Amino acid sequence: MKKMLYLIFVLPLTFNAQIELSEIMKGYDFIGSPPTNVRWSASGSQVCYDRSINEETKTICFDLKSGLYDTINTSEFYFFDEDQSAYQKQFEIRSEGIGYYNKISDESNILYQTQERILNLQRVNDPNQIYFQKGKNSFVWDLSNKGPVLSQLTNFTDEKESDKKQGESYLKKQQKDLFQYFDEVEKENDTEGERKKIFLGKGDLQSLQVDPSSRWVVLRKYFSAENSSTVYMDYVTSNGAAQSKRARPKVSSNEPNQAIGVYKIDEDSIAWLDFSTLSDIRLKPQYLGDTLGAFFVCLIVFFFLSRIIIFFLKKFKSSSNISLKVSIKNITQTKSITPITIMSLGLGVTLLLTLALVGTNFQREIAKSIPDIAPDYFFVGIQKGEREKFEQGILKMDPNADIEVVPMVSSGIAKINGINPNTYIKPDNDSYWVIGSERRSSWV
Numbered sequence: 391m392k393k394m395l396y397l398i399f400v401l402p403l404t405f406n407a408q409i410e411l412s413e414i415m416k417g418y419d420f421i422g423s424p425p426t427n428v429r430w431s432a433s434g435s436q437v438c439y440d441r442s443i444n445e446e447t448k449t450i451c452f453d454l455k456s457g458l459y460d461t462i463n464t465s466e467f468y469f470f471d472e473d474q475s476a477y478q479k480q481f482e483i484r485s486e487g488i489g490y491y492n493k494i495s496d497e498s499n500i501l502y503q504t505q506e507r508i509l510n511l512q513r514v515n516d517p518n519q520i521y522f523q524k525g526k527n528s529f530v531w532d533l534s535n536k537g538p539v540l541s542q543l544t545n546f547t548d549e550k551e552s553d554k555k556q557g558e559s560y561l562k563k564q565q566k567d568l569f570q571y572f573d574e575v576e577k578e579n580d581t582e583g584e585r586k587k588i589f590l591g592k593g594d595l596q597s598l599q600v601d602p603s604s605r606w607v608v609l610r611k612y613f614s615a616e617n618s619s620t621v622y623m624d625y626v627t628s629n630g631a632a633q634s635k636r637a638r639p640k641v642s643s644n645e646p647n648q649a650i651g652v653y654k655i656d657e658d659s660i661a662w663l664d665f666s667t668l669s670d671i672r673l674k675p676q677y678l679g680d681t682l683g684a685f686f687v688c689l690i691v692f693f694f695l696s697r698i699i700i701f702f703l704k705k706f707k708s709s710s711n712i713s714l715k716v717s718i719k720n721i722t723q724t725k726s727i728t729p730i731t732i733m734s735l736g737l738g739v740t741l742l743l744t745l746a747l748v749g750t751n752f753q754r755e756i757a758k759s760i761p762d763i764a765p766d767y768f769f770v771g772i773q774k775g776e777r778e779k780f781e782q783g784i785l786k787m788d789p790n791a792d793i794e795v796v797p798m799v800s801s802g803i804a805k806i807n808g809i810n811p812n813t814y815i816k817p818d819n820d821s822y823w824v825i826g827s828e829r830r831s832s833w834v
Contacts, residue, residue, distance in 0.1 A: 425450075426827045427802045432468035432480050432491045440817075440826045447817035447826055464812045468498060471810075477517050483508050483809055488522065488531070502531060502540070510808045514602050521600045526590070528598040528607050543655055544607055545585040546595065586658050593649065597807060607653040609660075615644040692736035696729040770798070770830075798832040 425439035431451060438451040449464050465484070468491040474480045480491045487503040488511065504524065512521040520531040526546045532539040593611035600607055617639035625632045653660045704722050721728050772780055777795065784791050803811060803825045811825045 427825065428828070429802075429804075430470040432470050432493065433496055434470065438462070438467075438469065447822060449812075449817075464817075469810065469812070472804075474513055477513060481511060481513070481520055483511050483522070483813055485813065488520070501538075510597055510599060512600055512808065514600060514604055516604070519604070521604075523598045526595050528600060530600075530604075542585065543600070544598070544653055545587050546590050546609075547587050548590055550589055588653075588658075588660055596648075605655055607655065609651045609653060611649045611651070613647040613649070615646050617644055688737055688740055689733060692733040693729055695736065696732035699732065700728060765794070796832050798830055800828045801831050802828045 423442040425441050427440040429438055430436070431438060435455060436451040436453050438449055440447055440449050442448075448461050449467075450459055451462050451467075452459055468480060468482060468489075471480055471482070478493055480493065481501065482489055482491075484500065487500055488508060489498060489500045491498040501520075506524050509523040510521075513519075514521065518532060518534045520533070521543075522529055522531070526544075526548070528543040530541050530543055532541065590611065593613045596610045596612050598607055598609050619639050620637040621634055622637055623632055624635050627633055649662060651660050651662045700722050703718050706718065720726060769780070772795075781793055781795075784793055805811070806825075815822055815825060817826070
């Protein structure tokens with residue numbers, strides 16, 4: 391009996407002594423990386439997930455029929471798209487164009503090849519039409535019985551016709567003047583099969599979305615703040631020569647903005663939405679005006695304070711100390727920097743006191759509000775079938791307990807601007823963890 395007790399107590403201690411704390415603190419490298427970004431294949435026969443193996447993220451699929459695991463290449467694989475679950479063919483944006491997967495025949499191929507980047511692939515009510523954005527325009531690929539036909543829905547441009555004519559070469563202008571043939575050919579090319587060009591003006595075109603009726607196209611433009619960077623001279627360099635360098639832009643009132651337009655395909659016209667009349671939208675918060683007003687009030691107060699100090703110092707003449715007299719003379723003279731110094735010191739001290747008061751108020755509010763709002767205990771991962779047993783067990787221990795149960799789901803990023811991010815964000819990208827990991831989301 392004594393030998394058995396010795397084995398029971400000594401063996402666990404010997405095993406635990408072999409595990410170092412540095413190994414335990416490695417996290418997933420110690421216990422193994424869990425699978426993330428779980429999703430179905432387009433055929434429905436495989437369950438796929440991402441897993442980090444030797445510091446490299448790989449996508450692994452489990453075949454439900456054979457029971458085997460296999461590492462796949464995401465650029466050549468089709469995952470299940472819930473938005474296209476009602477269609478026989480599932481289309482996706484690939485690196486070389488647009489590809490499709492036939493769910494019935496279990497075949498895939500490239501439908502449309504292009505070197506330009508394709509964005510915002512859409513399927514609407516007609517299963518034979520595929521809408522996508524290429525460059526600044528929207529296109530539709532018709533797969534009806536008439537045969538594959540590619541049509542351009544919009545013809546947006548950032549260049550005015552007047553600017554285009556000014557950029558023409560002298561030789562081209564002479565050709566138009568001497569030979570009428572070139573002018574006629576250009577007019578035919580401009581009018582035949584093309585829509586009217588619409589000048590969008592300044593701003594970057596972000597996205598084009600087609601409505602379900604295929605009659606309208608919604609476009610969104612982004613206007614950057616356009617703050618010019620600061621250029622300064624660096625006189626302390628390794629080679630001794632002064633160099634001009636760029637720093638961050640200066641603080642300005644320029645702010646980024648957005649604009650939304652609606653393009654009617656039948657009439658070939660565009661209308662911009664005006665949100666300026668909405669009462670709840672402000673370009674700047676109201677407290678900015680209060681802050682600016684308080685700043686000028688502080689300037690005025692400290693300016694008058696400096697004048698009062700100078701006034702009393704001029705009245706003070708009874709001192710026999712020469713150093714003190716010279717100091718007072720320098721402070722009270724007409725071109726002295728006393729007002730600027732007092733205003734600078736006053737604003738600095740005011741800012742420090744304001745930050746201290748704000749920080750103290752925040753700490754006081756957090757200390758008061760958290761005990762009243764935050765629960766005493768958290769329980770995560772309770773299954774739906776165990777909810778009643780769990781609540782009964784809590785109420786047995788404390789009949790006055792206030793139990794609040796909220797749902798929680800595991801979610802990942804499936805699309806960014808209508809595009810599967812796995813098609814253009816590779817596992818070796820530093821930002822891949824954003825789409826490769828799942829998040830627990832809850833709401834009240």
